[in-house]
Amino acid sequence: MPGDKSISHRALILASLAEGECRIRGILESEDVRSTAEVLRALGAAVPPLSNEIRVKGSRLRGLRQPRRTLDCGNSGTTARLVAGVVAGHPVSARFEGDESLSRRPMKRIAEPLTYMGAQFDFEHGDGLPMTVRGVDLRSIDWDTHASSAQVKSAILLAGLVSGVEVRVTEKSRSRDHTERMLRAMGADVENDGNQVCLRPAQRLDPIELEIPADPSSAAFFVAIGALASDGEVTLADVCLNPTRTGFLEAMIRMGAHVERAQNLIRAGEEVGTLRVRPAPLRSIRISETEIPALIDELPLLACVAAAAGVELEITGAAELRVKESDRISTVVENLRAVGADVEELPDGLRVHVSRRPMAGLVDPRGDHRIAMAFGVLSAASGNRITVTHPECVAVSYPRFWEDLRRVVA
Numbered sequence: 001m002p003g004d005k006s007i008s009h010r011a012l013i014l015a016s017l018a019e020g021e022c023r024i025r026g027i028l029e030s031e032d033v034r035s036t037a038e039v040l041r042a043l044g045a046a047v048p049p050l051s052n053e054i055r056v057k058g059s060r061l062r063g064l065r066q067p068r069r070t071l072d073c074g075n076s077g078t079t080a081r082l083v084a085g086v087v088a089g090h091p092v093s094a095r096f097e098g099d100e101s102l103s104r105r106p107m108k109r110i111a112e113p114l115t116y117m118g119a120q121f122d123f124e125h126g127d128g129l130p131m132t133v134r135g136v137d138l139r140s141i142d143w144d145t146h147a148s149s150a151q152v153k154s155a156i157l158l159a160g161l162v163s164g165v166e167v168r169v170t171e172k173s174r175s176r177d178h179t180e181r182m183l184r185a186m187g188a189d190v191e192n193d194g195n196q197v198c199l200r201p202a203q204r205l206d207p208i209e210l211e212i213p214a215d216p217s218s219a220a221f222f223v224a225i226g227a228l229a230s231d232g233e234v235t236l237a238d239v240c241l242n243p244t245r246t247g248f249l250e251a252m253i254r255m256g257a258h259v260e261r262a263q264n265l266i267r268a269g270e271e272v273g274t275l276r277v278r279p280a281p282l283r284s285i286r287i288s289e290t291e292i293p294a295l296i297d298e299l300p301l302l303a304c305v306a307a308a309a310g311v312e313l314e315i316t317g318a319a320e321l322r323v324k325e326s327d328r329i330s331t332v333v334e335n336l337r338a339v340g341a342d343v344e345e346l347p348d349g350l351r352v353h354v355s356r357r358p359m360a361g362l363v364d365p366r367g368d369h370r371i372a373m374a375f376g377v378l379s380a381a382s383g384n385r386i387t388v389t390h391p392e393c394v395a396v397s398y399p400r401f402w403e404d405l406r407r408v409v410a
């Protein structure tokens with residue numbers, strides 16, 4: 001399985017801020033991570049071309065330089081929001097841009113706390129990209145996000161890190177905590193207490209060796225294949241099993257899937273293990289607000305699993321899905337209907353009803369990688385005749401997805 005996308009972005013960003021050389025193995029070689037690498041290079045960081053093993057010589061906290069070009073974040077929200085936090089605490093000014101999808105996504109959620117800390121944000125229209133961030137010596141902050149977003153939390157932590165000030169972030173429920181774990185592994189003083197995280201003023205980041213575990217959000221597609229198959233077994237090695245990312249596994253187990261997890265090691269503060277999945281009859285479930293952060297990126301897949309298995313699924317409290325790479329509620333609903341499923345759109349989620357099978361039709365993922373792959377899984381389910389148009393959009397997170405899917409299904 002390819003390396004974890006969230007951890008790969010953070011590895012490049014934190015390595016660029018370290019005092020010394022970090023060695024990173026197994027970084028995800030995808031378009032989103034390349035966007036982060038390229039943006040960091042434009043800021044003067046010594047990031048080499050991505051490969052299975054890279055060394056990054058850090059520029060130290062506040063060692064990045066005034067960029068001479070616009071920072072192109074491509075399709076990647078994590079690049080834009082996390083790097084904005086870094087830039088906010090540097091004495092530089094940087095213009096961020098992105099593709100059409102990223103330009104529609106809200107940046108106010110990071111602009112608000114970072115402006116409160118002292119940075120200046122200028123938007124060319126609305127609160128999306130392009131935006132220009134002018135960094136300064138930031139002040140400390142105690143911020144309640146009233147939501148749960150690892151990107152917002154990380155932007156604030158990174159801003160506090162480079163400015164050497166204390167920051168505290170409170171979330172509604174705990175979002176993925178890779179930034180905190182990696183910061184701690186590099187010697188920073190970070191404390192998690194329930195839904196609150198506090199970073200104390202940092203002087204430096206120690207260089208580390210990082211081995212990036214496989215991405216549980218990519219593994220999820222093959223967990224689904226293993227559960228929906230008529231026979232066989234799927235084994236996935238070295239998958240990140242950080243509990244802020246395992247919501248999909250828990251939902252599948254609640255649906256009745258046979259998933260065995262063997263956790264065997266800790267890498268850079270992340271639990272890593274092997275998953276073994278066998279086919280089983282699935283049953284209906286409901287997913288509500290408190291569970292959402294741990295499976296936010298897997299919700300389109302869960303809807304496809306329910307449709308493929310012919311069971312009911314209700315998802316509520318997931319309005320965040322509307323501001324992802326596409327409006328994932330309407331994209332999933334329209335495409336499930338296009339292949340013959342009975343599905344209801346809710347303001348903050350959806351309901352999949354027991355659907356007629358097999359399914360057939362044309363899927364338009366609207367350029368959204370996770371929608372393309374979720375329907376890829378549905379297309380592989382027995383008897384279905386589904387074609388996913390623009391399959392190349394998977395390149396942002398999982399370039400080899402279609403090849404791996406063909407191999408596993410064969």
Ligand code: S3P
Pocket residue numbers: 005006007078148149150151152154175176296297
């Ligand atoms: C991510 C956080 C999540 C997730 C995204 C990656 C990260 O977004 O959906 O795919 O790497 O921090 P939000 O922070 O907007 O919830």
